[in-house]
Amino acid sequence: MKRYLSIATICLSVFCSCTKDTEKPKVIYETQKSKTETTYQKIDSTQIKIADLPIKFNGTNYLLHPVGNVRVYNTGSSRYGSSKINSQVSYKISNYATPEITGFITNVMFQHKDSLSLKPLTENKMEILSITFLDELALKTNKQLLVYSLVDKDTNKDGKYDDNDIKTLYISTINGQKFTKLTKDLHELLDWQLIDTKLYFRSIEDINKNGEFDSNDTVHYSFINLLNDTWQPEVYNPLG
Template sequence: MKNYFLYISLAFLFVFSSCKKEETPKPKVIYEDTSKAKRDVTVDATQLEIADLPIHMEGTNYLIHPIGEVSNNKKSIKYSYDSEAGFTISNYGEFQITGNLRNLKFQELGKDTIYALTEKPIFIETATYLKAFSEKSKQQLLVYTLSDLDTNKDNKLDSDDIKSICISEISGKKLTKLSTDFQELIDWKIIEEKNKLFFRTIEDTNKNGVFDKEDGLHYYFVNLLDKDWKVQEYKPI
């Protein structure tokens, strides 16, 4: 009987320890030569690059082509084609493109030329057209949440890397990173009456590789009418 309870106790401890391991957050930053996080990542040969049909945001003069990846496995491609959904890499609604995108390409209406947002590796989660601000200011802008550094050093860019905030003109030109390297974007919003974009980030101040309550928050704003989009930090608390 004693052996029976011993086995049960050991089994419980094993399951409990396994669960604890699974709950441990995966580090978003690996602190090995962080002065130069990798911007070049390996191309995954198992993935096939494709584009969704272009998106036209009302009131703009550009088409936007979302660029992403699907599995290069023949069986997966056949299934995706039959399901009519597997080749869709983005969603569009409320003037925002969402997805796990490798780039965006732009095409001015009436022209054949198509060009990329950037030639550098990136992983885009959202691209938001600031419609209300644009109508008011006559300055059409896009705001992006994306990853541009392989901060966890797994040789790829994805949602496991630090998320940043960037801005560009509606044409995709003048792409500018607003947040600081190695600071994770928390959220952002537009105050149209002030013509300002506000955003918060978190910095891994204790250098444990994850972002938690022990780390420090930063608060920033950008005057969208400023042609250089200069970022300024403020301290509300």
């Protein structure tokens, strides 16, 4: 009996080891392409999209229509045996709690409250995780800006845009104009913070190119002056 238990233990260990080894890294590097080359996928016009009801941040004149896909969830239950699986459909794209919108957002349509015309945020394929209105900045300076945490590339090459890919930081005006990327390509966004008229953020770079972000990699510190006409990140070192 002990011999069988030992064999089972060994098999389980080998299985766990193999499972761990097959986990997909967060970045798959394209060695054949130039390191400076950046390509973004365009939105697939054949996909069926839906939009949430519009959201308007307090004190602004623009409506934001979050756009996304219908999501089907497998409940794992069955009414007439295992061959029939029940599923649930969600038409909810986003959640709003001032001053932030979160959800599974693939694009945003912007509309002035007194107009019927709508303009998209981007023509590139993205998964927007959060949109934050800088309400404190607006009160102090009348500058109305939005900050985005999003995925703009399928960095792990699994065919999906989700939080298993590298998260990046973007900014735009309240009407979606001047949509600008702040983090460098293949730098994972850690966090960001608004202090007075400056936006500070941290990102991590996969220095050893092993596809994972860990303690052996480098953390970068940057900020932008939001009152400037162009948002050019400046590097600083809080460690001296």
